[in-house]
Amino acid sequence: AQSVTQLDSQVPVFEEAPVELRCNYSSSVSVYLFWYVQYPNQGLQLLLKYLSGSTLVKGINGFEAEFNKSQTSFHLRKPSVHISDTAEYFCAVTSTDSWGKLQFGAGTQVVVTP
Amino acid sequence: EAGVAQSPRYKIIEKRQSVAFWCNPISGHATLYWYQQILGQGPKLLIQFQNNGVVDDSQLPKDRFSAERLKGVDSTLKIQPAKLEDSAVYLCASSYSRGQAFFGQGTRLTVV
Numbered sequence: 001a002q003s004v005t006q007l008d009s010q011v012p013v014f015e016e017a018p019v020e021l022r023c024n025y026s027s028s029v030s031v032y033l034f035w036y037v038q039y040p041n042q043g044l045q046l047l048l049k050y051l052s053g054s055t056l057v058k059g060i061n062g063f064e065a066e067f068n069k070s071q072t073s074f075h076l077r078k079p080s081v082h083i084s085d086t087a088e089y090f091c092a093v094t095s096t097d098s099w100g101k102l103q104f105g106a107g108t109q110v111v112v113t114p
Numbered sequence: 115e116a117g118v119a120q121s122p123r124y125k126i127i128e129k130r131q132s133v134a135f136w137c138n139p140i141s142g143h144a145t146l147y148w149y150q151q152i153l154g155q156g157p158k159l160l161i162q163f164q165n166n167g168v169v170d171d172s173q174l175p176k177d178r179f180s181a182e183r184l185k186g187v188d189s190t191l192k193i194q195p196a197k198l199e200d201s202a203v204y205l206c207a208s209s210y211s212r213g214q215a216f217f218g219q220g221t222r223l224t225v226v
Contacts (some may be wrong), residue, residue: 004156036217042159043118043205043217090156101147101170102215104156 002027002093006105013081013112021076021108023091028057033074034092034102035065044090050074061085116140118218120206126224132194135221139187139208144171146183147215148191149205157205163189164211196225 007022025031032051036044046057055067065076074091088109092102123178125221127133139146146164149157162169165186176192183189193200201220
């Protein structure tokens with residue numbers, strides 16, 4: 001079984017400032033890792049995913065994340081946020097033999113202010 | 115391509131009533147999931163279908179929840195009778211057998 005911990009429930013940030021959302025996972029097997037974004041009253045949209053290969057993953061909307069196996073982390077970053085990045089962000093994990101059965105973290109609410 | 119369609123978007127019912135949600139996955143996607151997202155929490159998998167067979171329903175409260183996927187396409191999730199703690203957003207997602215899951219917009223259920 002896998003579990004995901006998102007270390008911050010809410011992150012306030014000023015427009016054009018950088019942001020980092022922290023995610024740690026635990027698993028006894030190999031995993032795939034994901035970051036999803038959820039805008040108000042919307043479903044989940046995939047930002048990026050780590051399956052294998054380079055540990056630095058680039059996604060949509062200028063987001064990137066780094067997989068660190070030794071620290072079991074998959075932190076999400078953006079160098080300069082916009083007002084439109086205000087949303088809830090979820091880190092998720094699935095084992096490599098059970099695609100789609102995602103285990104989600106509790107989410108991090110990002111609030112961008114001018 | 116069209117995304118995952120869910121209906122209704124919103125539903126308010128009284129406790130002990132029954133309710134049903136509908137999901138139409140992306141065409142060609144063999145795998146379908148239902149997730150429950152309680153306010154302030156991440157989504158939790160309720161049930162996973164592969165074509166019209168159940169792969170995993172270990173987290174589905176089977177005394178009150180049921181789900182079916184007829185002909186391996188559309189799916190219905192039912193709650194009978196509903197409890198206050200069932201208030202949540204119910205998300206449907208679909209994928210190819212091994213691949214990224216695409217989510218619908220969800221159905222927000224309020225039980226009063």
